[in-house]
Amino acid sequence: MRQMHLIAFMQAQNCTTLPAAWRHPEARTDSFSPEYYQHIARVLEAGKFDMAFFDDRLAMPDMYGGDHGHTVENGIRCIKMDPIACLMTMAAVTEKLGLGATYSTTYYEPFHVARVFQTVDLMTKGRAAWNVVTSVNDNEALNMGRDGVTAHDTRYDRADEFMEVVLGHWDSWEDDAIVIDKANNVYAKPDKVHRLDYKGKFLSSRGPFTVPRTPQGHPVVIQAGQSGRGQKFAANWGELIFVHYPSIEIGKKSYASLKAGAAAVGRDPDMMKIAALVYPVMGATLAEAEDKRAAYDKLPNDMDQLSLLSEALNFDFATKGLDEPFTDDEISGIQGMQAMRDRVLATGVKNPTPRDFMRITGRGLLQDPLVGGPKEIADMLEEWFSAPACDGFVIGPTHQPGTFEDFVKFVVPELQKRGMYRQDYSGTTLRDHLGLPRPAIGAWRAHHDAAD
Numbered sequence: 001m002r003q004m005h006l007i008a009f010m011q012a013q014n015c016t017t018l019p020a021a022w023r024h025p026e027a028r029t030d031s032f033s034p035e036y037y038q039h040i041a042r043v044l045e046a047g048k049f050d051m052a053f054f055d056d057r058l059a060m061p062d063m064y065g066g067d068h069g070h071t072v073e074n075g076i077r078c079i080k081m082d083p084i085a086c087l088m089t090m091a092a093v094t095e096k097l098g099l100g101a102t103y104s105t106t107y108y109e110p111f112h113v114a115r116v117f118q119t120v121d122l123m124t125k126g127r128a129a130w131n132v133v134t135s136v137n138d139n140e141a142l143n144m145g146r147d148g149v150t151a152h153d154t155r156y157d158r159a160d161e162f163m164e165v166v167l168g169h170w171d172s173w174e175d176d177a178i179v180i181d182k183a184n185n186v187y188a189k190p191d192k193v194h195r196l197d198y199k200g201k202f203l204s205s206r207g208p209f210t211v212p213r214t215p216q217g218h219p220v221v222i223q224a225g226q227s228g229r230g231q232k233f234a235a236n237w238g239e240l241i242f243v244h245y246p247s248i249e250i251g252k253k254s255y256a257s258l259k260a261g262a263a264a265v266g267r268d269p270d271m272m273k274i275a276a277l278v279y280p281v282m283g284a285t286l287a288e289a290e291d292k293r294a295a296y297d298k299l300p301n302d303m304d305q306l307s308l309l310s311e312a313l314n315f316d317f318a319t320k321g322l323d324e325p326f327t328d329d330e331i332s333g334i335q336g337m338q339a340m341r342d343r344v345l346a347t348g349v350k351n352p353t354p355r356d357f358m359r360i361t362g363r364g365l366l367q368d369p370l371v372g373g374p375k376e377i378a379d380m381l382e383e384w385f386s387a388p389a390c391d392g393f394v395i396g397p398t399h400q401p402g403t404f405e406d407f408v409k410f411v412v413p414e415l416q417k418r419g420m421y422r423q424d425y426s427g428t429t430l431r432d433h434l435g436l437p438r439p440a441i442g443a444w445r446a447h448h449d450a451a452d
Contacts, residue, residue, distance in 0.1 A: 004385050004421045005392025005434060007100075007240075007275055008044050008052045008404055010037075012086040014079040016397045017055065018279075019308060019364050020299035022075050024399035031079070031400070034089040040401045041090035044097055047408030048422050050392070050433040051098030051129060052090060053222070054083035058107060059139035061311035064303075065318040076307045084116060091124045098430035100129030100222055106155055107135060107144040110165035111205050117219045118170060118211040126215030126429030129240065131222040132233075134159050136336040138314055149314060149335055156229045161200040163221075163237045167444045168196045170218035172209035174441055188212075216429035217439040226339040234272075235261030237444075239436055242394055244277040246343075246368070251276060251389030273434050276390040278381070279369040281398060282406040286373045293371045296398055304364035309357050312337045317354050325351035366398060378414040385420065 014031055015021040022029075030036045044052050060078050062068035071078045083101035091099055099120070103113050113130070121128035134155035135141075141149045150158070177192035196207035223230075223238035234241050241258060245251035259269035281296065283289035310317045314336035320326070328351070334341050344352050344360045357363070370380045384390055397403030415421035431438060 001419055002385075003435075004381070004415060005273060005275060006047070006049045006421070007242075007392065007394045008040070008049055009277065009394050009396045010040070010052050010054045010083075010086075010400075011077070012054050012056065012081040012083045013077055014075055015077060016400055016403075018300075018366060018396070018398060019074070019076040019304040020296075020301075020366075021397065021399045023299045024296065024402070026402045027399040028401060032081070036401075037086050037089050038093045040404055041094050041097060043401060043404050043408055045094045047404070047412045048425060049097060051100050051127075051430060052087075053100040053129070053131065053394070054087060054102060055131070056080065056083050056102035056104075056133075057137070057140060057311075058104065058135065059137060059143045061137075061307050062139055063137065063310035063314065063316055064307045066316060070303055070307060074301070074303050074307070076304060084120065087120070088123070091120075091127070096127070096425045096428060096433075098127045098129060098220070098433055099124055100131055100220070100430075102131040102133055104133050104135040104140075105159040105162040106150060107140065107146075109205075110162045110203060111169065111207075111209075113162075114166040114169040114209065115211055118209075118214060121214040121216065121219045122211065126431070128214075129220035129222050129430055131224065131242075132159065132163070132237065133224070136314060137311055139311070152227070152335055152338055153229050156233050158202040159233060160236070161203045164200070165196065165198050165203055165205045167218070168198055169205070169207060169209035170213075171441050171445070172196060172207055173212040175213050178212055216431040220430050220434065220436065227337075227342070230339070231258065231261060234258065235265050235267070238272060240434065241272060241274045242277060243274055243390065245389065248384055248387055248389050251384060252387050255387075255389050271436060273391045273436070275392045275394045276384060277394040277396055279366055279396040279398060280377050280403070280407060280411065281366075281369045281371045282377055282403075282410045283373055284410065286371075286376055289371045289373060289376075293366075293369060296366055300365050302358070305358045306354065308364040309354070309361065312340055312363060313357075317357075320354050322355045323353050325353050327351070369398070374410045374414040377411045378418065381411075381415070382418065382420060 060068050060071045061076055062071050087099045087101050117128055117130045138148045172194050174192040178188045179186055193208055196205055198205045220239050221237055222240045223234045224242035255274055262269045262272045281289050281293045306317045313334050340361055349356050370377050416423055
């Protein structure tokens with residue numbers, strides 16, 4: 001029977017993906033401590049989650065008004081620690097839980113990213129994943145010594161080369177390269193270690209790489225781009241795709257399209273796993289969950305939305321009145337999350353206002369959560385999973401660690417009872433959990449060359 005995958009959506013910061021999360025009365029306030037992340041890790045591994053995954057940004061969301069004061073005062077993602085360091089504290093107290101983190105292809109060098117994640121994969125015995133992002137914000141660019149964000153499609157063109165370099169380095173050491181033959185003074189076979197000598201339009205990297213292959217070959221590649229160019233990138237490179245759909249019907253169409261895109265470039269579509277982001281609000285009963293939802297809806301404020309919309313769309317919403325329409329030039333000039341802009345335009349609003357963006361995107365709000373007791377939540381997940389609109393779910397928390405504790409307590413046993421979710425881990429690596437094979441040397445290059 002097809003099995004559901006579960007990923008926990010983490011943030012190495014003072015809140016979850018929802019900016020009001022820190023205001024929740026049950027939210028822990030020690031998110032700067034290793035004990036905080038280690039507690040969550042133990043909860044997730046007890047619930048047999050595939051992976052804990054860290055999102056990341058390289059700046060505060062200070063685009064609104066060109067100042068960070070509102071961000072700090074309102075606690076809007078103003079703390080952003082390095083996700084790899086947080087991830088490794090979780091690795092220390094778990095044995096099976098997969099661990100993923102975000103690194104940008106725009107502001108890091110591919111050799112460095114390849115080395116960091118391959119090392120994490122070795123240190124976790126094959127449990128690592130890399131979420132590939134191109135970065136969308138001017139404030140990130142300014143922090144990293146640039147004048148502004150690179151054009152949307154150019155970022156993805158560079159990211160394609162970035163992937164060729166990273167995967168090329170991950171293929172540099174053959175599986176049997178290391179022999180550690182003390183008697184004959186041979187640590188590794190020179191003919192089993194290769195230089196890359198890559199030269200592209202944007203990037204170059206010589207090699208040889210300095211980290212050998214890992215128990216799962218190399219880290220799992222995560223991708224979440226939903227624009228047209230982002231989906232093309234996902235088809236080429238993504239092994240685990242994160243998506244967010246407003247309805248199951250849209251989800252079914254996108255699921256089929258993503259799988260078809262993978263097949264079109266010579267990949268087995270079953271080797272691309274698609275996980276939909278959901279925000280469950282759970283209780284022992286439906287009534288209890290509804291009370292929790294009502295209480296949460298009192299926590300956000302308008303600044304949460306305006307700040308995060310400015311960050312996501314790379315446009316200062318403080319320059320517009322709430323009911324002042326965007327001009328055609330302003331709309332076409334958005335270089336941030338274009339899929340978000342396009343979702344607003346798809347409603348038929350030609351010149352939307354900031355209030356339209358707030359209403360339609362629900363950015364910063366707990367929008368369309370799954371609310372219920374164990375049966376109601378499991379019913380909703382099963383409907384999406386069986387459609388199929390996804391292969392599993394990214395569980396977004398309203399607060400930490402409470403959402404994950406509730407999910408493991410209330411929902412996991414119900415999914416297990418229905419036979420849709422594992423009773424225990426069947427292997428030790430993240431690829432084992434996801435049902436992905438260990439990649440052969442050069443496998444990515446073979447399908448890439450075939451597609452060309």
